[in-house]
Amino acid sequence: xxxxxxxxxxxxxxxxxxxxxxxxxxxxxxxxxxxxxxxxxxxxxxxxxxxxxxxxxxxxxxxxxxxxxxxxxxxxxxxxxxxxxxxxxxxxxxxxxxxxxxxxxxxxxxxxxxxxxxxxxxxxxxxxxxxxxxxxxxxxxxxxxxxxxxxxxxxxxxxxxxxxxxxxxxxxxxxxxxxxxxxxxxxxxx
Numbered sequence: 180x181x182x183x184x185x186x187x188x189x190x191x192x193x194x195x196x197x198x199x200x201x202x203x204x205x206x207x208x209x210x211x212x213x214x215x216x217x218x219x220x221x222x223x224x225x226x227x228x229x230x231x232x233x234x235x236x237x238x239x240x241x242x243x244x245x246x247x248x249x250x251x252x253x254x255x256x257x258x259x260x261x262x263x264x265x266x267x268x269x270x271x272x273x274x275x276x277x278x279x280x281x282x283x284x285x286x287x288x289x290x291x292x293x294x295x296x297x298x299x300x301x302x303x304x305x306x307x308x309x310x311x312x313x314x315x316x317x318x319x320x321x322x323x324x325x326x327x328x329x330x331x332x333x334x335x336x337x338x339x340x341x342x343x344x345x346x347x348x349x350x351x352x353x354x355x356x357x358x359x360x361x362x363x364x365x366x367x368x369x
Contacts, residue, residue, distance in 0.1 A: 185244060185325075185333035186318045192236045193310045195356045199227055200306050202359030207299035210292055221281045221295065223355055228274045228302070231352040235344050237267045240313075243336045244321060251324045259317050266309050273302055 183191065203224065206216050245260050253260055277298035283291035325333070341349060 182334065184330050185239075185337055186321055186330075188334070188337055189236065189239065189244070190314060190318065192231070193314060195353055196232050196236065196306055197310065198356040198360035199224060199232075200303050201363040202356075203299045203303040205359075205363035207296045207303065210296050210299070216295075218281055218285045221277075221284070224359075225274060225278045225281065227352050227355055228270075228277075230344070230348065231356075232306075233267070233271060233274070235340060235349070237270070239337050239340050240317075241267060243333055243340070244317075247325060247329050247333060248321060251329070253320070253324065259312065259320065263309075263312065263317060266305075266312075270302075270305060270309065273298065273305060277302060 206220070206224075210216055241264060245255070245264070248260065249255050255261060277295070280291060280294035280298045284295045
């Protein structure tokens with residue numbers, strides 16, 4: 180089996196994140212339709228976004244890929260690295276707001292349902308746009324600028340991030356993403 184390069188690893192992680200995005204849209208639709216959603220499900224989304232999307236995926240980009248590109252002459256500020264870093268920070272803020280909205284929803288506070296829907300919709304719009312920029316701007320740049328030695332080093336460093344995260348945690352979060360996507364697909368057929 181041929182080992183994936185760093186760009187392919189990050190692209191595969193994007194596909195997992197987009198599975199959760201499908202679930203975000205479905206849950207927002209359900210809530211707007213008057214159905215209740217278990218706060219535990221919403222909390223699992225927060226965990227996924229904080230651990231898989233941010234710590235694992237964005238962590239690899241910010242601490243490993245971006246510095247490798249900087250060493251090859253890509254400026255840290257501006258396009259694309261500075262813009263993407265700012266979007267990562269915005270994503271973290273949005274997830275925090277979503278987590279706060281979930282707490283309000285659990286307490287059945289006035290307007291909480293609308294706040295959860297708003298947060299789900301915002302995240303559901305944010306991630307596909309962000310992923311598009313990385314897939315079609317950042318990753319082709321990395322493929323052109325990073326020689327095989329840099330790419331091999333990144334792959335080894337990515338493996339270390341995965342080891343620190345823990346195989347079980349990674350697999351559990353991927354499984355959650357698949358389940359959520361399946362629920363979204365089923366809801367779309369109903």
